[in-house]
Structures are given as structure tokens and as C-alpha cells.
Amino acid sequence: MDNLTHGLMGLALGALRRPDAADSPLSATDKAVLLGCVLAAELPDLDNLLPSENSVVHALQAHRGLSHALVFTPVIAGAATLVAKGLFRSARMGPVYLFSLLSVAFAHLLADLWTGWGTRVLLPFSAQRWTLDWTMVVDPWVTLPLLAGALWAWLRREQWRRALLWGLVGTVAYLGVRVSLQTVLSHRVRGAWPAAERVQVFPAWLSLTTWRYVVVLPSEYVTGTVALGSAPHEQRRWPRPGPEAVPASARNLPTVREALAWARFPLVSTAPQPEGGTELRIGDLRYHLGGEPTLQFILELSPQGELRAARLDRGGSAASLLRRWRTPEPAPGAPTPEG
Incomplete structure (x- = not known):
């Protein structure tokens, strides 16, 4: 998935955590959770910066390698947590790490998995590429609900959590429609052949x-x-x-x-x-x-x-x-x- 969608989805997943105080400004932990989720959703794609001998090797080996594997998610979440904790020193590490881990798994690994290129999520035990083929790598209809929710949260800050969660609901609903269509159309092609x-x-x-x-x-x-x-x-x-x-x-x-x-x-x-x-x-x-x-x-x-x-x-x-x-x-x- 594209990096804008990864980050917006991480932000929305961070809103799943109920703030420390609903009617008060965000606490340090609240802010660190949101930041940690965004960072965790983006950090795996730093493998794009890894050197490689040619574009083919880069596309097939360097990118979506170990940083996109399930076994590496605790490391990515830990790095995101340390950065967020460094900026918000009084934040509690437990919630930040837990939601950063959630963000790596769902805002990045799953989001890449539902595109067509394939992700080697079982490295280093298996190099097989797994894919769900739900969307293209860039799909505006995945991104737009998340983006609308983020803009709503920015403009109406007292409703930031509701806005982000409604954006997430819109994206999840769209993905559900695509999964249903994939099933129906697969059966239709199978029936013709x-x-x-x-x-x-x-x-x-x-x-x-x-x-x-x-x-x-x-x-x-x-x-x-x-x-x-x-x-x-x-x-x-x-x-x-x-x-x-x-x-x-x-x-x-x-x-x-x-x-x-x-x-x-x-x-x-x-x-x-x-x-x-x-x-x-x-x-x-x-x-x-x-x-x-x-x-x-x-x-x-x-x-x-x-x-x-x-x-x-x-x-x-x-x-x-x-x-x-x-x-x-x-x-x-x-x-x-x-x-």
C-alpha cells in the first residue's frame, strides 16, 4: 500500500484506544500512542533505502523483506515506541508499545497483504509471497475515508477520536465490499471455465x-x-x-x-x-x-x-x-x- 494510506491507517488504529480523560486535553500517553502508531505503520518501508545491485533485486528482495515479516514486528513496534516515548517522556510505555504493535500488523503488513504484489510475511522461515488481491497498491477509495476522518479530526479537534474511527469504519466497509465482489466474480469466471x-x-x-x-x-x-x-x-x-x-x-x-x-x-x-x-x-x-x-x-x-x-x-x-x-x-x- 502507499505510505499515505499506511500512516493514516496507523493514526486511525491509534484512536481505538480510549483517551485517558475524555473531556480533557490529550495526555502524554494519548499523544505518544498516536505518534507511535503512525511511525510503526511507516517504518517497515525504510527498506526502500537499502542498497541493491539492480532494480529487480531491489523490488524482489530488498523491499518487503524482513522488515515486513511477522517475526520482525516487535522490533518495528519497539523502535516506534522509543521515538514516541522520547518525545513524550511522561507517557506510559505499555499502551504505546501495544498499539504500535497493532499498527505494524494491521496498518502495514495486512495493508500490503491485501494488494497484489505479495508480502513475505513468514520470513525467514519461508520466502513464499502471500497476497489477498483485494485492491491495487494505490486505491483512492481505501485512502479517502481515512483522509476525510483525519481532516475532520483536525478541524473539529473536540471530535478527533470519533472522526478517525468513522474514517476507519469507511475503509473497512469498502474492503468488505471488495472481498464480497472478489468472491462473486471468482465464482462467475469459474462457472464460465x-x-x-x-x-x-x-x-x-x-x-x-x-x-x-x-x-x-x-x-x-x-x-x-x-x-x-x-x-x-x-x-x-x-x-x-x-x-x-x-x-x-x-x-x-x-x-x-x-x-x-x-x-x-x-x-x-x-x-x-x-x-x-x-x-x-x-x-x-x-x-x-x-x-x-x-x-x-x-x-x-x-x-x-x-x-x-x-x-x-x-x-x-x-x-x-x-x-x-x-x-x-x-x-x-x-x-x-x-x-
Whole structure:
């Protein structure tokens, strides 16, 4: 999730604690709890500052690493508590630490978990990426209720707690709607493709009722969109890559293995480079627009199979992606789903 949403959610979670005195100014403990919750919600993303050899390694290893793991939450909460306690020296440490711990778990780890990228919450015991696929990484409708509550709390300070809690209620209600839609639309796609090995629906840009889907058949992927009140709309099919899609000399490269482990519906392609060597592209169809992948890792390999460079291609600028989203291409041929 984006950092604005993390911080606002941490602030709202801090309001779950009843102030020491309802009709009096905030105590030092009250202030420290709110500050600790905001800090705890933001601190895990300091791993963005960690150095890495290339953008692929940074995206897949440095970011959402150990700082986003459950075992590390007491450390993050402890750091947030120490900072808050340092600023409000008379604050009681117990409530500050308890709510900071709550904020790390729910305002950051859970908020990242419900996006599509995936979070390795079980590190160091498992490197598997877990995701709930409820929202995009940036979803204005998650953020706006929290932001409205924070602004209301700032303008009407005597009602600050009620304002923050109502903002949290609005966000939780929106997430509940998305979970329900995900369930309904998943069943609808599954009904259209009963022979599929696997069916998955994913959030679409700036849309509540329209989602993207990927259907896994024995030899190919089917991509498309599905909306509330309409049947699944197929956009494109892609062949499923076999083991031979990745050059044998590159299969054991750590960056290649990491990219393949990240991709739940991988697309793999290779192309010779003018100066020799191979360009290897690894994409994931959960990030598709009009059936075309938008996010890919591009790895440049030497003739000996060594990694020369690696970068993350997001499919163009935000403006170009928005134009593609507004004018989706028609499905080529629109074949009939298998029954």
C-alpha cells in the first residue's frame, strides 16, 4: 500500500484506544500512542533505502523483506515506541508499545497483504509471497475515508477520536465490499471455465465492479475482464511457458529464479541482442491491461549466460497506461470458453 494510506491507517488504529480523560486535553500517553502508531505503520518501508545491485533485486528482495515479516514486528513496534516515548517522556510505555504493535500488523503488513504484489510475511522461515488481491497498491477509495476522518479530526479537534474511527469504519466497509465482489466474480469466471486448472481475479485500475481475470488451461492462459452484472469478457490467450523457455545457462541465476518465483502466471520470452547475448523478459499476467502484460522484469544475459543488467519495465508512463485503460483493445476473435 502507499505510505499515505499506511500512516493514516496507523493514526486511525491509534484512536481505538480510549483517551485517558475524555473531556480533557490529550495526555502524554494519548499523544505518544498516536505518534507511535503512525511511525510503526511507516517504518517497515525504510527498506526502500537499502542498497541493491539492480532494480529487480531491489523490488524482489530488498523491499518487503524482513522488515515486513511477522517475526520482525516487535522490533518495528519497539523502535516506534522509543521515538514516541522520547518525545513524550511522561507517557506510559505499555499502551504505546501495544498499539504500535497493532499498527505494524494491521496498518502495514495486512495493508500490503491485501494488494497484489505479495508480502513475505513468514520470513525467514519461508520466502513464499502471500497476497489477498483485494485492491491495487494505490486505491483512492481505501485512502479517502481515512483522509476525510483525519481532516475532520483536525478541524473539529473536540471530535478527533470519533472522526478517525468513522474514517476507519469507511475503509473497512469498502474492503468488505471488495472481498464480497472478489468472491462473486471468482465464482462467475469459474462457472464460465469449469475445466480450468485455476482461476484468479484481480483488481482493475480505479474500478470497483470490473476486475481482471486469468484462467489457467493445460496449455495456455486466458486473460480478460469480468464485471458485476455481465459475463466474463475474454481479451487474449497466451501459451504457457515450459521449462525450455528460460535458457539453460540462466536457470540457476538468483535474479532469474527470484523473478520466476514472483510470477504467479509467468510469461517468458527471449530475444537476441545486437551486441551478443540474450534479452530475457519475465512478466506476470496478473498485471495485464487489455490482455497484454504491463509489468515485466527485463534481464540482459551475456553469451555465457551471466547477468549483465536487470531492470523493471512497468509498461510505459502512468499517462500512457491510463490511456490504454480508457480505450481497451477489442478481443481478437473472442473464442468461446471451454466447458
